[in-house]
Amino acid sequence: MLNYTENVLPFMNIAHDIKTPLNIINSSIQLIELKLKEGKIIDEEFVLNEQIKILKNSSTKLIKIINDFINNTNIEDFNEINIEECNIVNVVEESTLYFADYLKNKNIQLIFDTSTEEKIIECDVDKIESVIFNLISNAIKFTPKYGKIQVNVYDKVDFVEIVVRDTGIGIPKDKIDKIFQRSIRLDNYCKEIEGSGIGLYIVKTIVDMHNGDIIVNSDIGKGSEFIIKIPAKNGEKENVT
CATH class of the missing domain: 3.30.565.10 (Histidine kinase-like ATPase, C-terminal domain)
Incomplete structure (x- = not known):
């Protein structure tokens, strides 16, 4: 039988892994909102494109994390390498x-x-x-x-x-x-x-x-x-x- 730690560790891991790309996405959104508020989106098209790239990369990372977790739903999978x-x-x-x-x-x-x-x-x-x-x-x-x-x-x-x-x-x-x-x-x-x-x-x-x-x-x-x-x-x- 798996103990409590072994049972919850996969879920703690997925939650922690998701948090990083979400923080990056949130940071990019905040920067875009700031540029919109300042009316600088058109003047700083390069910055906007860079933020879109970051959003895409982080979204792709999130999808991969979630898909990997769905494809390995057995809790014991985390304890195997x-x-x-x-x-x-x-x-x-x-x-x-x-x-x-x-x-x-x-x-x-x-x-x-x-x-x-x-x-x-x-x-x-x-x-x-x-x-x-x-x-x-x-x-x-x-x-x-x-x-x-x-x-x-x-x-x-x-x-x-x-x-x-x-x-x-x-x-x-x-x-x-x-x-x-x-x-x-x-x-x-x-x-x-x-x-x-x-x-x-x-x-x-x-x-x-x-x-x-x-x-x-x-x-x-x-x-x-x-x-x-x-x-x-x-x-x-x-x-x-």
């Missing part, structure tokens, strides 16, 4: 660049860099995408205007290392060991920041499913760094060091 070979560099890059236009509008710099153009590993692509989405979404919540979010991929031969860094407000030292607990909200100490607190729990769950590791480094006022290590061959946790 669909292992396939993939170029993890492409997976991480595409997931990162999804946020590019949104972050540009928020005046937050987004950088993607990799030590290799191709790294073939065995993983569940959809779940790894969810890891990247959740980590970047978390970074966005805590990174102020004119800040920076950087995503790096490193080929470590036996495993791949994915690093998400931000120049946000940082995490208190006494909370770092607790942030992956389902009941802990990262923003409890910063009430004005909105968030469900479930994203990092989902990240840890998925990384564990892949026999990987996650390390967090953070300094208050300077930012945070999340290091994800995923074995190149599924099940080879002993090689992730």
Whole structure:
């Protein structure tokens, strides 16, 4: 029998995944409304076209998330991983660049860099995408205007290392060991920041499913760094060091 956490986790995951594209859609709508109010839509046709592109991309992402969920209605499906070979560099890059236009509008710099153009590993692509989405979404919540979010991929031969860094407000030292607990909200100490607190729990769950590791480094006022290590061959946790 599945326990309570296993039963509700798929629904928490879908709700959290949906929230990100909805926030992006809402942000674009607000910008378009502002331009309409200022009477600048015609004068700023390029801006309007960019926002339409963002709306289309986010709508497509929403449809994919919902379709994937409908096609995998068995709750136990979330607790299984669909292992396939993939170029993890492409997976991480595409997931990162999804946020590019949104972050540009928020005046937050987004950088993607990799030590290799191709790294073939065995993983569940959809779940790894969810890891990247959740980590970047978390970074966005805590990174102020004119800040920076950087995503790096490193080929470590036996495993791949994915690093998400931000120049946000940082995490208190006494909370770092607790942030992956389902009941802990990262923003409890910063009430004005909105968030469900479930994203990092989902990240840890998925990384564990892949026999990987996650390390967090953070300094208050300077930012945070999340290091994800995923074995190149599924099940080879002993090689992730």
